[in-house]
Amino acid sequence: QLSSRHPRADAFPRVGPEQSASDNKRFLSESLQMIEEGYSKYKDGSYKLWTIDMDRLIISHKFMSEINKLPRSSVRLTTSERYAYTGMDICEESNLQYEVCAGPLTRNIGPLGRTAYDEIVFALNEKLKTVPKYNGMLLSAILRPAIDRCYRLILNTPLHLPHRPRDQFHSSRFVGPDLCRNAEWLSTATGYTMDVQKASEELLTYPSLVRPIVVNLLKSYKQLRSRFSVASRLLLPEFEKRNRAKNQNEKGEYQDMLQWLVDSAQGRDAEPEKLVRRMLFLNMAAINTTAITATNVFLDLCARPECMEMLREEILRGLKEDGGIKSSTLPKLKKLDSFMRESRRLNTMGFLTFQRRLTVPFTLSNGTTLPKDSYLSMAYYPFTRDESYYPSPLTFDPLRFYNLRQKEGEEDKHQFGSVEASEPLWTFGKFACPGRHWATAQIKLLVMVLLLEFEISYPEGQTERPENKIIGNKCMPSMTQKIVLKRRAS
Numbered sequence: 283q284l285s286s287r288h289p290r291a292d293a294f295p296r297v298g299p300e301q302s303a304s305d306n307k308r309f310l311s312e313s314l315q316m317i318e319e320g321y322s323k324y325k326d327g328s329y330k331l332w333t334i335d336m337d338r339l340i341i342s343h344k345f346m347s348e349i350n351k352l353p354r355s356s357v358r359l360t361t362s363e364r365y366a367y368t369g370m371d372i373c374e375e376s377n378l379q380y381e382v383c384a385g386p387l388t389r390n391i392g393p394l395g396r397t398a399y400d401e402i403v404f405a406l407n408e409k410l411k412t413v414p415k416y417n418g419m420l421l422s423a424i425l426r427p428a429i430d431r432c433y434r435l436i437l438n439t440p441l442h443l444p445h446r447p448r449d450q451f452h453s454s455r456f457v458g459p460d461l462c463r464n465a466e467w468l469s470t471a472t473g474y475t476m477d478v479q480k481a482s483e484e485l486l487t488y489p490s491l492v493r494p495i496v497v498n499l500l501k502s503y504k505q506l507r508s509r510f511s512v513a514s515r516l517l518l519p520e521f522e523k524r525n526r527a528k529n530q531n532e533k534g535e536y537q538d539m540l541q542w543l544v545d546s547a548q549g550r551d552a553e554p555e556k557l558v559r560r561m562l563f564l565n566m567a568a569i570n571t572t573a574i575t576a577t578n579v580f581l582d583l584c585a586r587p588e589c590m591e592m593l594r595e596e597i598l599r600g601l602k603e604d605g606g607i608k609s610s611t612l613p614k615l616k617k618l619d620s621f622m623r624e625s626r627r628l629n630t631m632g633f634l635t636f637q638r639r640l641t642v643p644f645t646l647s648n649g650t651t652l653p654k655d656s657y658l659s660m661a662y663y664p665f666t667r668d669e670s671y672y673p674s675p676l677t678f679d680p681l682r683f684y685n686l687r688q689k690e691g692e693e694d695k696h697q698f699g700s701v702e703a704s705e706p707l708w709t710f711g712k713f714a715c716p717g718r719h720w721a722t723a724q725i726k727l728l729v730m731v732l733l734l735e736f737e738i739s740y741p742e743g744q745t746e747r748p749e750n751k752i753i754g755n756k757c758m759p760s761m762t763q764k765i766v767l768k769r770r771a772s
């Protein structure tokens with residue numbers, strides 16, 4: 283229900299200190315304690331929490347369905363606040379990034395499966411050529427090129443390769459180096475995301491009043507601007523060319539993210555400079571999130587060697603039934619899907635989710651009015667360890683969600699990519715991550731390649747996964763963990 287009432291600013295209880303010069307950064311080191319305290323006191327309600335960058339109103343995930351009734355224009359992403367001066371505020375100008383992912387990207391996942399599998403194999407083989415022995419390689423160094431390569435399939439293809447006839451495209455075994463010959467664009471695409479994070483973290487260390495000045499002096503922002511120039515130099519002509527074709531009603535020559543953006547953009551969204559920024563936003567939303575989630579899955583797999591054979595059998599059965607990777611193959615991997623979801627449950631990337639700004643006041647069904655301009659968030663981490671939602675919440679049960687799907691009527695629920703009003707995994711409804719099906723497919727394909735082509739393990743003597751690292755709202759897997767790959771006899 284929309285409301286015009288403005289509650290008093292102090293109407294909500296607070297956890298932790300208010301924003302203050304002396305105690306501003308307490309959240310950095312005590313985030314988990316504060317979020318757990320908030321959950322134990324106000325699990326079904328709301329409270330305020332200062333999180334270094336903003337004063338948030340933490341609300342229960344139980345209100346997701348109610349908030350979903352608001353238009354997206356009233357519940358905005360908080361990117362412009364969290365990543366100020368990075369150009370990422372483009373996502374707040376319209377929902378174009380959502381539309382291209384939820385629409386054409388998702389529709390194209392099935393047909394891309396085989397090609398993506400080959401790209402991952404190719405990336406791994408290239409990587410393995412650079413080390414004399416397949417012994418104790420950094421997990422992140424293995425996964426990153428494979429994910430980048432998958433991602434380039436949808437984002438970067440057009441820079442180098444005209445659209446191929448469908449059959450040829452899908453049957454090509456190694457679509458190969460042509461696809462990503464432009465090293466400059468590739469390093470810009472991935473580097474931009476890192477720089478955005480780094481630059482915004484650096485800016486946060488300065489008082490908000492001086493940020494507009496300091497931003498011009500910071501090295502990290504200079505680096506960001508120069509990356510943006512490279513991205514513009516490479517992408518602008520491509521967008522201009524495609525816009526011309528669109529304006530002349532020519533049929534699109536390509537099937538890729540650039541084309542989907544051009545096809546879907548209306549009005550000012552279609553300006554080439556804005557399309558470049560939108561591409562960079564999509565990079566940021568997609569690559570790191572997928573890489574971190576996949577890293578967690580492999581860290582959990584190596585800690586449970588007994589699950590590898592079970593998953594390998596499921597994969598081989600699926601491939602046999604389908605005669606290779608078809609659109610129907612990935613959804614068949616239900617045990618793997620369950621493993622991935624359990625891994626994500628116990629390794630949430632952030633303690634909070636649904637980072638949104640409310641542009642209208644809104645009254646919840648419990649009578650609480652959320653003021654206009656509140657920065658909303660939901661506590662995710664304590665939810666995933668709440669016994670009332672997950673029996674034995676601290677136990678890693680690889681088949682937890684698989685077993686739930688065995689119940690009548692529940693077969694299609696509890697999936698890695700499922701969106702449920704009771705679960706803030708991807709948030710909900712029109713606010714849910716629109717790239718989740720592509721992320722699911724990529725991670726499944728990565729596991730398939732690594733399990734079918736290799737024996738994987740922790741280095742000798744290690745059986746446990748390394749601890750995650752907590753920094754403020756973030757919870758990151760180890761980036762220094764090595765894993766051992768041994769090629770399986772074919």
Ligand code: HEM
Pocket residue numbers: 359373377379380383387564567568569571572575631635636637638707708709712713714715716717718720721
């Ligand atoms: C495992 C990997 C991923 C995770 C955990 C993840 C998680 C999320 C979450 C929780 C949100 C909602 C944020 C909010 O409501 O405040 C979101 C939004 C978004 N995600 Fe993902 N995501 C992943 C992968 C991807 C991929 C692969 C893409 C694109 C190819 C993508 C594109 C987006 C976009 C465009 C948005 C913003 C949508 C909007 O405008 O509302 N994500 N993601």
